[in-house]
Amino acid sequence: MFEQKKQVNSIVIVGGGTSGWMTAAALSHYFANEKVKITLVESSQIGTIGVGEATIPTLRRFYGKLGLSDLDVLKATAATCKLGIEFKDWHKLDSSFIHPFGIYGQGTKEVDFHHYWLRQRQVDNVYPLADFSLGVQLAKDNKFAVPTTNPESQLEIFDWALHFDAALFAKLMREYSENNGTTLIDGKIDEVSTRNDNGDIKSVLLEDGTEIEGDLFIDCSGFQGLLINKTLNIGYENWSKWLFCDRAFAVQSESVMAPNARTVSKAHKAGWQWKIPLQHRQGNGHVFASQYIDEQAALDTLLSNIDGKLLHEPRTFNFTPGRREKAWYKNCVAIGLSSGFLEPLESTSIALVETAIEKLIGSLHGACYDQTKVDLFNQKTALEYERVRDFIILHYKASKRDDSAFWRDCQQLQLPDTLQEKIDIFLSTGELKRYPFEIFGKDSWLAIFDGFEMYPKAYDKKADNMPLEYLNKNLHYMRHRVQHSANNALPHGIFLKKYCHFEAKEQS
Numbered sequence: 112m113f114e115q116k117k118q119v120n121s122i123v124i125v126g127g128g129t130s131g132w133m134t135a136a137a138l139s140h141y142f143a144n145e146k147v148k149i150t151l152v153e154s155s156q157i158g159t160i161g162v163g164e165a166t167i168p169t170l171r172r173f174y175g176k177l178g179l180s181d182l183d184v185l186k187a188t189a190a191t192c193k194l195g196i197e198f199k200d201w202h203k204l205d206s207s208f209i210h211p212f213g214i215y216g217q218g219t220k221e222v223d224f225h226h227y228w229l230r231q232r233q234v235d236n237v238y239p240l241a242d243f244s245l246g247v248q249l250a251k252d253n254k255f256a257v258p259t260t261n262p263e264s265q266l267e268i269f270d271w272a273l274h275f276d277a278a279l280f281a282k283l284m285r286e287y288s289e290n291n292g293t294t295l296i297d298g299k300i301d302e303v304s305t306r307n308d309n310g311d312i313k314s315v316l317l318e319d320g321t322e323i324e325g326d327l328f329i330d331c332s333g334f335q336g337l338l339i340n341k342t343l344n345i346g347y348e349n350w351s352k353w354l355f356c357d358r359a360f361a362v363q364s365e366s367v368m369a370p371n372a373r374t375v376s377k378a379h380k381a382g383w384q385w386k387i388p389l390q391h392r393q394g395n396g397h398v399f400a401s402q403y404i405d406e407q408a409a410l411d412t413l414l415s416n417i418d419g420k421l422l423h424e425p426r427t428f429n430f431t432p433g434r435r436e437k438a439w440y441k442n443c444v445a446i447g448l449s450s451g452f453l454e455p456l457e458s459t460s461i462a463l464v465e466t467a468i469e470k471l472i473g474s475l476h477g478a479c480y481d482q483t484k485v486d487l488f489n490q491k492t493a494l495e496y497e498r499v500r501d502f503i504i505l506h507y508k509a510s511k512r513d514d515s516a517f518w519r520d521c522q523q524l525q526l527p528d529t530l531q532e533k534i535d536i537f538l539s540t541g542e543l544k545r546y547p548f549e550i551f552g553k554d555s556w557l558a559i560f561d562g563f564e565m566y567p568k569a570y571d572k573k574a575d576n577m578p579l580e581y582l583n584k585n586l587h588y589m590r591h592r593v594q595h596s597a598n599n600a601l602p603h604g605i606f607l608k609k610y611c612h613f614e615a616k617e618q619s
């Protein structure tokens with residue numbers, strides 16, 4: 112029997128935060144030549160969450176598909192360039208390592224670079240793995256250059272993302288969407304009505320009595336999940352047995368130095384603090400586990416670790432790590448915080464918005480969908496969330512800190528099978544197993560294993576085919592090449608001033 116196809120002539124997006132406007136921008140671009148009406152409802156009374164300023168490189172691919180250039184976005188959103196994340200005090204107190212967006216060294220056709228590095232490590236003192244990553248070397252020295260499009264060797268390859276002002280990015284996405292025909296309605300939704308025959312959402316009703324009907328509803332209403340949760344009652348898978356952090360304080364401060372080309376994540380006794388540099392200010396926040404520290408102590412920890420003057424009162428957020436059991440149910444697709452949340456340790460929420468949008472567009476060929484597409488969307492979403500979850504858990508489990516109950520308990524975590532398997536395979540063979548639908552590639556996992564000094568017993572024996580003397584020479588050469596390229600780059604602050612200076616007065 113053929114499944115029933117549902118035609119989509121009108122789409123209603125509920126919520127005008129980062130996820131709502133990104134969805135509107137992408138859908139209005141995709142449906143530019145088709146008669147699909149797109150309406151976005153937001154409530155300026157309620158506002159948006161207003162945080163979410165560190166991204167990963169997939170964001171650049173997202174706006175690139177919309178025809179926006181890096182420089183356009185950097186300028187419009189007061190953004191800085193992000194080469195990775197520096198993790199301070201995570202492994203042990205006074206430790207530091209960088210997770211770069213890029214690769215390490217140059218392998219051969221048969222063997223990945225890290226196996227050669229591991230071999231050398233077993234026979235002799237070897238240079239730190241970080242010396243073979245241009246991304247790390249640039250980030251460490253606070254330099255930046257746009258990666259060359261025609262690299263002579265893998266040693267020149269790295270990737271980058273943005274730290275941006277979330278409100279300015281939403282504004283950019285809004286302008287783009289409205290130029291592509293999206294209708295904005297500012298109003299508070301008071302009621303949501305469903306169809307008696309099939310349980311689909313029929314319409315949303317605003318405070319002033321306006322009723323907005325649609326064929327497909329996208330729930331971008333934030334944590335509450337106005338449609339997916341409050342109306343359709345789809346449950347939430349809670350992951351707090353693995354991820355203890357459930358609160359955050361966030362505050363912006365004046366910048367006191369040239370912006371870093373990396374996010375800084377500093378571990379504290381019951382959580383961690385972010386520092387996100389923008390061109391016109393700095394974002395700061397303390398993500399913490401409320402069962403291990405009280406709110407006042409968490410706030411004091413944050414405030415005593417900020418250098419510049421505060422620009423407003425700190426804001427507080429409560430969250431439950433996990434994901435919606437089904438992100439797409441009936442004619443409602445949850446995107447953004449309504450579909451789940453994982454703490455921003457690896458800046459993955461906006462990336463999960465991007466993948467959700469991409470999957471949604473892939474499900475709407477010919478402006479229609481069926482249950483098979485819905486099921487596939489849900490399966491992929493679940494896997495993407497779980498892969499990110501595993502990656503984040505590794506940071507806690509691998510820490511050697513024992514200076515607080517929080518860190519001691521993290522070391523006792525019983526891991527999800529998928530993560531345990533990944534660790535076991537790496538530690539016994541050196542192989543970096545990659546699962547489908549992982550946002551982070553092998554080199555990201557390698558960066559974390561290396562940062563926490565988790566090294567395997569073995570490596571790919573094919574690495575032994577290279578004579579040791581030759582291997583030594585190669586490693587020496589690679590390290591030199593990487594450093595040479597880093598030396599040639601501009602200081603990050605100068606790069607920004609020269610190519611993408613943000614002027615607040617331009618943004619009225």
Ligand code: FAD
Nearest residue numbers: 126127128129130154160163165300333447448455460461
């Ligand atoms: P929101 O911003 O909450 O938007 C909800 C929208 O729904 C608003 O427009 C609101 O007006 C509207 N709405 C709600 N109810 C109604 C109603 N009744 N009627 C009409 N409209 C309504 N992500 C990253 O990728 N990187 C980070 O560094 C990062 N840091 C974070 C730090 C913290 C502390 C938190 C909590 C999150 C962070 N995130 C980060 C996540 C990121 O902020 C969100 O993924 C992103 O902002 C998307 O939010 P949203 O659009 O889904 O929801």
